[in-house]
Amino acid sequence: MLDKIFGEYKIQLSEKKIPFRENLLLAPLSSFKIGGVSPLVVEPESNEQIFEFLEIQKKFSIPYKILGGGSNLLISDEPNDFVVLRLSGMFKEFSENSEGIFYVGAATNTTPTFKKISLLGYTGLEFLSTIPGWVGGAVIQNAGCYGGEIFNQILEVDFIRDGKFYSKKKEEIEFGYRFTEFLRDKNSIITGIKIFAKKGNLEEIENSLNDKREKRNSSQPENKKSAGSVFKNPKGLDDNGLPMKSWKLIDKSGLRGLMKNKAQISPAHCNFIVNLGGAKASDVNYLVSTIQDKVFQKSKIILEKEIEYFGQI
Numbered sequence: 001m002l003d004k005i006f007g008e009y010k011i012q013l014s015e016k017k018i019p020f021r022e023n024l025l026l027a028p029l030s031s032f033k034i035g036g037v038s039p040l041v042v043e044p045e046s047n048e049q050i051f052e053f054l055e056i057q058k059k060f061s062i063p064y065k066i067l068g069g070g071s072n073l074l075i076s077d078e079p080n081d082f083v084v085l086r087l088s089g090m091f092k093e094f095s096e097n098s099e100g101i102f103y104v105g106a107a108t109n110t111t112p113t114f115k116k117i118s119l120l121g122y123t124g125l126e127f128l129s130t131i132p133g134w135v136g137g138a139v140i141q142n143a144g145c146y147g148g149e150i151f152n153q154i155l156e157v158d159f160i161r162d163g164k165f166y167s168k169k170k171e172e173i174e175f176g177y178r179f180t181e182f183l184r185d186k187n188s189i190i191t192g193i194k195i196f197a198k199k200g201n202l203e204e205i206e207n208s209l210n211d212k213r214e215k216r217n218s219s220q221p222e223n224k225k226s227a228g229s230v231f232k233n234p235k236g237l238d239d240n241g242l243p244m245k246s247w248k249l250i251d252k253s254g255l256r257g258l259m260k261n262k263a264q265i266s267p268a269h270c271n272f273i274v275n276l277g278g279a280k281a282s283d284v285n286y287l288v289s290t291i292q293d294k295v296f297q298k299s300k301i302i303l304e305k306e307i308e309y310f311g312q313i
């Protein structure tokens, strides 16, 4: 039945010349390197193609989910029964609009883009050069590190919601720690952002880039397949009056290094789960649930996931 619907769906995509790929294995598109086959991955290259995709979408009752750089997702191993939307074409570009104001497409790669902008002599965006994934994914959850968050620097977010294009100023957008209104509503397709940076001293910028890269290398499991921090840090202070950290609660529960088949709670940073090669989504899910249970038993704190599940796990 689904094959028949997808068949008709594909005919309409072809008529509108919207690029798509069939039966695509998602594991290579995820930083965990976990994920099954998607029957249909649609890759619009312009706003017009997104509008056309949404028109086609309306005619069929198959849901769709957006995949960016796949660095904050645990993707199901099962073939999914939804359409995957992955922006391409014009969404992979960035440009300097006026001095220090950049337009960055949602499908640009965060690390090289913000490294490049920093090396043009602009400061304030160096922290983003260490975050994997694409810009749309960074926007939706207000990605951040080392005291910076992408929303500190954003001026405007462009997105398509219910078939209409919007350009919203930061002041009109609800956001917080690893949260934005886009994450709650889940019916917006981020297409790009306007972001600013100040002119700075190139040597200091280079030092700042290196410093942040070194910090990351020394605190996170190196060259391991993961999706970064699995849990958000809980609100509040710990017994020593310091901000609570998920990794400390996991460590206190004695879980550092715990394995389930080829998935492991990283011995280097226990808020990371790593795929040692061949882990299944269910193995990672087992460790996620174990952490939540044990941390609750030990500390009476409910850890909230920062990673998202993509498909049925």
Ligand SMILES: Cc1cc2nc3c(=O)[nH]c(=O)nc-3n(C[C@H](O)[C@H](O)[C@H](O)COP(=O)(O)OP(=O)(O)OC[C@H]3O[C@@H](n4cnc5c(N)ncnc54)[C@H](O)[C@@H]3O)c2cc1C
Pocket: 031, 065, 066, 067, 068, 069, 070, 071, 072, 073, 087, 106, 130, 131, 132, 133, 134, 135, 136, 137, 138, 139, 140, 141, 142, 143, 144, 145, 188, 189, 190, 191, 226, 227, 228, 229, 308
């Ligand atoms: C080693 C490692 C280190 C990390 N360190 C950090 C860190 O320091 N700080 C931090 O905040 N994160 C970190 N992360 C997590 C991750 O890199 C960020 O959350 C990243 O911004 C996610 O972007 P993505 O394109 O990979 O999104 P994906 O994982 O592809 O998707 C995440 C969510 O965003 C949605 N989405 C993606 N694109 C769009 C779009 N265009 N419009 C609407 N919705 C969209 C998806 O549907 C999904 O719900 C780390 C990950 C790894 C692997």
